[in-house]
Amino acid sequence: MFFSGLISTSGMVGSSMATPFGNYRIIDLSQGAPGAFCTKYFADYGADVVKVEPPRVGDETRRTGPFFHDDPHPEKSLLFLYLNCNKRGVTLEVGSPSGQELLRELLGKADVLVESAQPGYLQSIGLGYEELERLNPRLVVTSITPFGQSGPHRGYQGNDLVYYAMSGLMYTSGAYDREPLKHGHPQSLYMGGITAAYATAAALYAREADGRGQHVDLSLAEATAAHHYTAISRYSYAGLIERRAPKVEGGSFKGAGFEGIVPAADGYIGPSTQQGRQRGTLAEFAALTGHPEIDAPQFATPQQRQERAAEFDALVLPLLRQMKKYDFFDAAMADGWVAGVVQTQEDLARCPTLHERGYFAEVDHPVMGKLMFPGELFRLPGAPWSLRRPAPLLGQHNGEIFCGELGYTRDDLVLLRQQGTI
Amino acid sequence: MNGPLEGIRIIDSTTMVAMPTALHLMGDMGAEVIKVDSHTLYRGEGSLFPDGKPGPRYWDQDASFNALQRSKLGVTLNLRAQEAVEVFKDLVRVSDVLVENNRAGAMDRLGLGWEDLRRVKPDLVYLSNTGFGYTGPWRSYAGIGRMFELTCGLSQFTGYPDEGPCRVGAAFFDLHVGWTAIFALLAALEHRNQTGQGQWIDFSMYQIGVATMGDALLDFIANGRNGARMGNTHPYYAPHGVYPCKGDDQWVAIAVETDQQWEALVQAMGSPPWAQDDRFADALSRWKHREELDRFIAQWTASYVHTELMGLLQALGVPAGAVYNAREELLDPHLKERGFFEKVAHHPEAEIGTRVYVGRPWRMSRTPAFIRRPAPMLGEHNELILGDLLGRSEEDLAELYDLGVLGKEPANQQPPGRGQSVERQIEQGTVAAYDPDYKKLLGI
Structure with a gap:
């Protein structure tokens, strides 16, 4: 392991306490990050999640980096590892009749199906929501697709970049005179995953009243578009169309009014004009940095700072550049400002707050070995998180589930394997 | 029809964006959400009013407040008064969930911390949302959504590759944290239904934001790698970017992931000779020559309207999307048909x-x-909640109004100014355009 410092484990041991979703069986037929992130939430809080992958190739995230020691081996995707701990895994060819039979048997006993097939595909093989409702009226079916099950774009191809474009978020992100910009890490996929998780949990809550499941139809493009609500309000209240960063004559759009992200001596910081819920004054900011010369009358108001941005930047940015990023951040935050520091992965991996809060666990993976693992999202004291098992190897639980639970024989398993069904 | 969360009563003692978002969505889903406000505190950002003109009840007109507090009932309780604290406890007795986002320890000082309230309501689900949690060296630090982009590790990936990190135009982690809170609350309610026990949840925005960076964090842990600005590029696909279209500041995003999609794109471009070049023959060479590829594609896209190009490419199976602005989003026929936007009569x-x-x-x-009701006007449901729900008499209520515990108008009225003119905002580039006929376009 490259990084072997600082390991504080919240434990790899199974918990005997009640877990909120411990009574639920979830079948995750989805491909890619969003569905897996959704079912990760349930697995982390106790559900029995069975990840269903296509035989031989497995889930697409197995072919997605980063890879352990940069070795693109199907069992070494760190993305797959992150998303699928605490789950069991089987393989099954959805396109074949015997694969569909296996899936039907799994779904007959399940509480939730999470799937991400093109709208219409599951209907075409007799596994659309109406058929599934007849098979198991208690089943909650959560469909995660780029544009949802209805509407003129339902057949459109989508991915992270397309969602950012059509959500309006790109139009308001980036520099005034450059191309629109998206987040540099595929956030839309994570946003889709958590949206699916809470909507599925709500559908399970509704089921307690009358025992009936339902179909949850989620659009990844809409999960990203939900973030654009302030720009939507601006149009809906006043007809104004928001755009990227204001035009700042000659100055850095990032420095304007010190609301941007600016260089420090050893990285980047986000200075702030806010002290708690109030705006701090320039004099207070000057005191914070130890440079009283910042408090010049011609920059007193945010409007003045924006109008004289180039001049203001020329004064302030070199002074901030002399400060170390955590020196600035800690001084500002301790003084009640709401500031930011651009943290790298290394910073996060070493972060004393995350360690003290027990965020990191240790995973023991049969192929990758022991690895520090980003774990508990939030703590439910009545039912703490635990890392019960590493991400499954491809088809690892075929025997356990198909023979142990569905009653297939070992001979069946061998046949199904050789026929390419599992 | 009933929503999925019918029967849950929630006290919303929160401000900012993340938790109000969680709770308005739970309100949309049928939970009864009671927003506890105070007529003694500043309400909303005061930044945007209908047509930019604050009216006589300006405190009820803030666009952000109204977006965030829909589907809720509203009461005013000035918690600096002991009588208000007692009313709050009465409310807790008949509720299932309490969510608050004061700085760590503030609720304890009011006598409304978990230890106080578990005596009042043993099976209460109580969620405290703070920037960095109740433990750890940063526990006293305040957090707001737009700074978590930086602190959670996302900003180091975000920006033009030739520049430093860049902010994205939304308070990004607020919604993620709010959505996660819905999941946490439903998990805690599930736990309560099984065990009869409530619990207190120490929710840290920072920790929840970092969870979206898990694979990147593992890249450092296993491989010692730190990320860098990516612009709109993809770690292994090309072409992948936004390309200029006809008109001012119009763009289309194109993201090719397979050889099949590449061939479809080439066909759409009319199979130009350059596309047959060896440099673009397969995925690896396209990725290696992505900058040249982008220049060729940008020449082709420039003569098209962005939405037309999106339709043309999508019809051939190429992932493409017009870079929408707010108007285009609101008028998009797909979102319209799916009812993504809702009209609310105030x-x-x-x-x-x-x-x-x-x-x-x-x-x-x-x-x-669906959106059950518009955001409450200040104190709109005082009588409903304190009278009908808690059984306080009219005399009691009158006394609480006299004592300044309840109020329907701000204690300190500070009518906001008009703000900058539209012309000035366009000149400064803070807005792209103004549509005088926006109401007609939206049908409102």
């Missing part, structure tokens, strides 16, 4: 009229969610 006294708000990114087939 109370006539608030002088807001009907406005359009973002709905939810999902549909439920059997228990639909």
Whole structure:
């Protein structure tokens, strides 16, 4: 392991306490990050999640980096590892009749199906929501697709970049005179995953009243578009169309009014004009940095700072550049400002707050070995998180589930394997 | 029809964006959400009013407040008064969930911390949202959504490759944290239903934001790698970017992931000779020569309208999307057909009229969610909640109004100014354009 410092484990041991979703069986037929992130939430809080992958190739995230020691081996995707701990895994060819039979048997006993097939595909093989409702009226079916099950774009191809474009978020992100910009890490996929998780949990809550499941139809493009609500309000209240960063004559759009992200001596910081819920004054900011010369009358108001941005930047940015990023951040935050520091992965991996809060666990993976693992999202004291098992190897639980639970024989398993069904 | 969360009563003692978002969505889903406000505190950002003109009840007209507090009932309780604390406890007795986002320890000082309230309501689900949690060296630090982009590790990936990190135009982690809070609350309610026990949840925005960076964090842990600005590029696909289209500041995003999509794109471009070059023959060489590839594609896209190009490419199976602005989003026929935006008629006294708000990114087939009511006017449901729900008499209420515990108008009235003119905002580039006929376009 490259990084072997600082390991504080919240434990790899199974918990005997009640877990909120411990009574639920979830079948995750989805491909890619969003569905897996959704079912990760349930697995982390106790559900029995069975990840269903296509035989031989497995889930697409197995072919997605980063890879352990940069070795693109199907069992070494760190993305797959992150998303699928605490789950069991089987393989099954959805396109074949015997694969569909296996899936039907799994779904007959399940509480939730999470799937991400093109709208219409599951209907075409007799596994659309109406058929599934007849098979198991208690089943909650959560469909995660780029544009949802209805509407003129339902057949459109989508991915992270397309969602950012059509959500309006790109139009308001980036520099005034450059191309629109998206987040540099595929956030839309994570946003889709958590949206699916809470909507599925709500559908399970509704089921307690009358025992009936339902179909949850989620659009990844809409999960990203939900973030654009302030720009939507601006149009809906006043007809104004928001755009990227204001035009700042000659100055850095990032420095304007010190609301941007600016260089420090050893990285980047986000200075702030806010002290708690109030705006701090320039004099207070000057005191914070130890440079009283910042408090010049011609920059007193945010409007003045924006109008004289180039001049203001020329004064302030070199002074901030002399400060170390955590020196600035800690001084500002301790003084009640709401500031930011651009943290790298290394910073996060070493972060004393995350360690003290027990965020990191240790995973023991049969192929990758022991690895520090980003774990508990939030703590439910009545039912703490635990890392019960590493991400499954491809088809690892075929025997356990198909023979142990569905009653297939070992001979069946061998046949199904050789026929390419599992 | 009933929503999925019918029967849950929630006290919303929160401000900012993340938790109000969680709770308005739970309100959309049928939970009864009681927003506890105070007429003694500043309400909303005061930044945007109907047509930019604050009216007589300006405190009820803030666009952000109204977007964030929909589907809720509203009471005013000035918690600096002991009588208000008692009313709050009465409310807790008949509720299932309490969510608050004060700085760590503030609720304890009011006598409304978990230890106080578990005596009042043993099976209460109590969620405290703070920037960095109740433990750890940063526990006293305040956090706001737009700074978590930086602190959670996202900003180091975000920006043009030739520049430093860049902010994205939304308070990005607020919604993620809010959505996670819904999941946490439903998990805790599930736990309560099984065990009869409530619990206190120490929710840290920072920790929840970092969870979206898990694979990147593992890249450092296993490989010692730190990320860098990516612009709109992809770690292994090309072409992948936004390309200029006809008109001012119009763009289309194109993201090719397979050889099949590449061939379809080449066909759409009319199979130009350059596309047959060895440099673009397969995925690896396209990725290696992505900058040249982008220049060729940008020449082709420049003569098209962005939405037309999107339709043309999508018809051939190429992932493409017009870079929408707010108007284009609101008028998009797909989002319209799916009912992504909802019209809400406000109370006539608030002088807001009907406005359009973002709905939810999902549909439920059997228990639909929808915006149940507009955001409450200040103190709008004092009588309903304190009288009908808690059984306080009219005399009690009158006394609480006299004592300044309840109020329907701000204690300190500070009518906001008009703000900058539209012309000035366009000149400074803070807005791209103004549509005088926006109401007609939106049908409101």
